[in-house]
Amino acid sequence: MVxxxxxxxxxxxxxxxxxxHRVTFVExxxxxxxxxxxxxxSHGLVGQFSILRLVQMLLLMAAVWWVWIYxxxxxxxxxxxxxxxxLMLFGMMLAGLALSTSIPExxxxxGLVFAVAYFGMQMGRTLFMLIAIPAxxxxxxxxxxxxxxxxxxxxxxxxxxxxxxxxxxxxxWAAALLIEYTGPAVRFWVPGLGTSSVEDWSVEGGHIAERAxxxxxxxxxxxxxxxxxTFAGADWNAVTTLSFAVAFVGSVAMWWIYFDTGAEIxxxxxxxxxxxxxxxxxxxxxLHLPLIAGIILASVGDELMLAQPxxxxxxxxxxxxxxxxxxxxxxxxxxxxxxxxxxxLSHLVGMGLLIMLLGVGxxxxxxxxxxxxxxxxxxxAVWESLALRSGPAKVAA
Numbered sequence: 001m002v003x004x005x006x007x008x009x010x011x012x013x014x015x016x017x018x019x020x021h022r023v024t025f026v027e028x029x030x031x032x033x034x035x036x037x038x039x040x041x042s043h044g045l046v047g048q049f050s051i052l053r054l055v056q057m058l059l060l061m062a063a064v065w066w067v068w069i070y071x072x073x074x075x076x077x078x079x080x081x082x083x084x085x086x087l088m089l090f091g092m093m094l095a096g097l098a099l100s101t102s103i104p105e106x107x108x109x110x111g112l113v114f115a116v117a118y119f120g121m122q123m124g125r126t127l128f129m130l131i132a133i134p135a136x137x138x139x140x141x142x143x144x145x146x147x148x149x150x151x152x153x154x155x156x157x158x159x160x161x162x163x164x165x166x167x168x169x170x171x172x173w174a175a176a177l178l179i180e181y182t183g184p185a186v187r188f189w190v191p192g193l194g195t196s197s198v199e200d201w202s203v204e205g206g207h208i209a210e211r212a213x214x215x216x217x218x219x220x221x222x223x224x225x226x227x228x229x230t231f232a233g234a235d236w237n238a239v240t241t242l243s244f245a246v247a248f249v250g251s252v253a254m255w256w257i258y259f260d261t262g263a264e265i266x267x268x269x270x271x272x273x274x275x276x277x278x279x280x281x282x283x284x285x286x287l288h289l290p291l292i293a294g295i296i297l298a299s300v301g302d303e304l305m306l307a308q309p310x311x312x313x314x315x316x317x318x319x320x321x322x323x324x325x326x327x328x329x330x331x332x333x334x335x336x337x338x339x340x341x342x343x344x345l346s347h348l349v350g351m352g353l354l355i356m357l358l359g360v361g362x363x364x365x366x367x368x369x370x371x372x373x374x375x376x377x378x379x380x381a382v383w384e385s386l387a388l389r390s391g392p393a394k395v396a397a
Contacts, residue, residue: 115162205270253377294328
């Protein structure tokens with residue numbers, strides 16, 4: 001996240017007076033590493049679930065999202081078609097593979113690998129950006145210097161956690177993430193260097209919105225892959241076929257809730273905003289995290305349901321099948337509130353119905369609970385779609 005005006009030629013994108021920066025092929029190639037990371041996060045819960053394991057995977061998910069969204073901000077400025085920028089992204093991909101492969105054992109034998117890979121990606125990319133900024137653009141350079149200070153503070157905790165016993169790793173890494181998530185909120189304040197100015201952040205809103213939407217696709221793609229792979233390995237009969245259909249409908253409903261109106265309106269509002277940096281920080285940097293978490297949890301629920309449709313839902317199945325959609329709708333309603341200015345009644349009602357299901361989830365089979373949650377998600381999607389198309393009435397949506 002940087003401030004000031006466009007530095008001009010060199011490694012930076014040229015500002016187009018019409019339209020927004022296109023997402024380049026190398027950015028899409030970079031995203032493949034995070035497809036693998038999302039897969040590792042969901043599989044990290046299945047088969048070895050505990051509340052502690054859930055907290056650990058949520059923390060790692062927050063780290064994965066943070067390293068990706070920071071890169072998204074940087075490629076909003078740097079031109080990925082430039083050879084040096086491409087090489088930087090390829091280096092990030094290599095470190096990202098190390099980070100992703102270490103996820104299952106990050107709180108065991110591979111904690112230091114995860115910490116070094118994460119810090120290497122965060123600091124390496126930021127230093128590259130700092131070097132790329134022409135010397136005459138002092139405001140931008142000071143902003144990156146502030147970011148580096150915050151990253152060094154968090155790195156001390158990341159590396160300490162990687163070197164510590166697993167029991168100490170969770171609080172140390174949680175403190176590291178708290179530092180990093182606090183940085184943008186307080187505009188990277190550093191004694192002697194001051195704070196960044198949100199009003200001066202020059203960001204191409206359409207590119208940020210499109211990149212965030214693509215990460216939603218990555219997460220939903222993991223859900224589709226889990227559904228297809230689990231169904232392919234199951235005995236095909238009426239129950240497993242119905243389970244497959246229910247899981248697919250739930251994924252489609254999640255897609256519809258975000259992409260039918262939210263993604264398009266978000267792109268439009270962010271592109272036209274007088275302070276796009278502030279909106280991008282709130283709506284995309286922070287408020288997309290619960291959307292991603294909800295999709296990953298729902299993917300876990302679908303995998304458990306497809307494996308044993310008739311089984312009574314255990315704690316993990318309930319958290320996945322119901323908790324995932326609740327978290328997703330919470331993220332959607334906050335995201336849409338940030339870009340539209342009001343809360344979606346359809347989403348709030350859907351969340352209420354799902355929370356009611358949490359209390360009675362154990363009385364259903366896994367398939368029954370998945371069917372109920374999919375029905376609620378479809379209801380929310382249809383309600384919002386029809387309400388917004390019938391007129392501007394805010395309450396009806």
